[in-house]
Amino acid sequence: MTAATLRRLRGSMIAMAVASVALSACAPTEIPVEVRIANAAPAVSVRARGETVPVGTTNADAADDPAIWRNAANPAESLIVGTDKKAGVYVYGLDGKVRDFSNAGAVNNIDLRDTVTINGAPGILVAASDRNDLANAKLALFRLDPATAKLAPLGKVDAGAGEAYGVCFYQAADALYAFMVAKDGTINQVAIDASGATPTGRIVRTLKLGTQSEGCAVDERTGRLYVAEEDVGLWRFDATANGSTTPVKIAAADNRNIVADAEGVAIAPVGERDGYVIVSSQGDNAYAVYRLTDDSYVGRFRIVDGMIGGSEETDGIDLMLGDFGPNYPGGLFIAQDGHNAAAAQNFKLVAWDDIVKALGLK
Known part of the structure; x- marks a missing residue:
């Protein structure tokens, strides 16, 4: 190797080192969660009354996401379905114990609807967003048997x-719809x-947000779809199949x-x-509440440690009002817990009455 070549090599190495330092200096520094909490709006505290067994995937x-089925005849026997996005779908009782598991692979969010015609008879239809093929989104469909708490795969x-x-599901007058939110918005x-031997799906229209989005829910009384765009905020759309495709921004991710x-x-x-519409404020371990009639901000709450641990970095949530037995007489709120101390992640169960009291809701 000549002296000139050595000089060029040393020069290249120095340039690379300088570039690396410059990039490191420009890289954004993550703000500690304690600082994010201190800078955020105040949040009232509530405590979980129950929790599920941790999912099977550790470390x-x-x-990721829960959905609730309410047993109207015996509310204390209601069921929860929840995803382990590395493995499949769990069914839990309100005691948090596992009642069933379906090895569905990589599934993300989940929702369910009761009294859907399945194979010619009414039943509980469960849909999970299936991401086993990262290039092609699918809906994995299941029937949930309320008597046995077992899931039966129906197909994709x-x-x-x-x-x-x-x-998220939307039961409209003309059809049952599922809104599939892809990672790109x-x-x-x-x-x-799902009435025949094999379920079918047909895309009737496409909506769009600009960046990564995930959580969604539909107010079936008003036909409004609510979607969280992760770094941007909360939006709503007209959920009807022939409605406007223009989103309305409800709230910004303003820290x-x-x-x-x-x-x-x-x-x-x-x-x-x-x-109310509730959205997980993952960055500071809280939940923001907005009024449905005028999109106004109502307040925030946080699930803190008590007899049962609190929740942190929540992904999916679900809420259903009504009697769920003595621990949850006015309704049940469920939140994924992204930490769960030393155990694998799980879901925390909170009485809606406790949230109403803490926020002073009517």
Whole structure:
């Protein structure tokens, strides 16, 4: 190697080292969660009354999204379905114990609807966003047997291009729809027909947000779809198949009321049109609440340690009002817990009455 070559080599190495230092200096520094909490809007405290058994995937971001089935005849026997996004779908009782597990692979969000016609008979239809093929989103469909708490796989339907992330049902007068939220912010509205031997799906229209999105929920009384765009905030769309595709921004991820990421979304319907939409403010371990009638900010709450641990870095949430037995007489709120101390991730169960009291809701 000549002296000139050595000089060129040393020069290249020095340039690379300088570039590396410069990039490191420009790289954003993550703000500690304690600082994010201190800078965010105040949040009232509530405590969980129950929790599920941790998911089977340990040492990983695995538990993701819950959905609730209420047993009207015996509310204390209601069920919860929840995803382990590395492995499949769990069914839990309100005692938090595992009742069933379906090895569905990489699934993300989940939702369910009761009294859906399945193979010619009414049943509980469960849909999980299936991301086993990262280029092609699918809906993995199951029947949930309320008597045995067992899941029976029904098959998969196509839900458009891209990586499957969020999913939520919308039972309209004309059809049952599932909104598939792809990772890039594309939202496909899929008409679902599970009445035959094999379920089918048909994309009827496509909505769009600009960046990574996931959590969604529909207020079926008003036909409004709510979607969380992770670094941007909370949006709503017209959920009807022939409605406007233009989104309306409800709240920004402003590091005050919502601290990015904006994640799970849930609806608390009250009366004919009133109630609340709740979004997970993942960046500061809180949940922001907005009024459905006028999109106004109501307040925030946080699930803190008590007899049962609190929740942190929540992905998916779900909420259902009504009697769920003596521990949850007014309704049940469920949040994924991204830490769960030394154990694998799980889901925390909170009485809606406790949230109403803490926030002074009516």
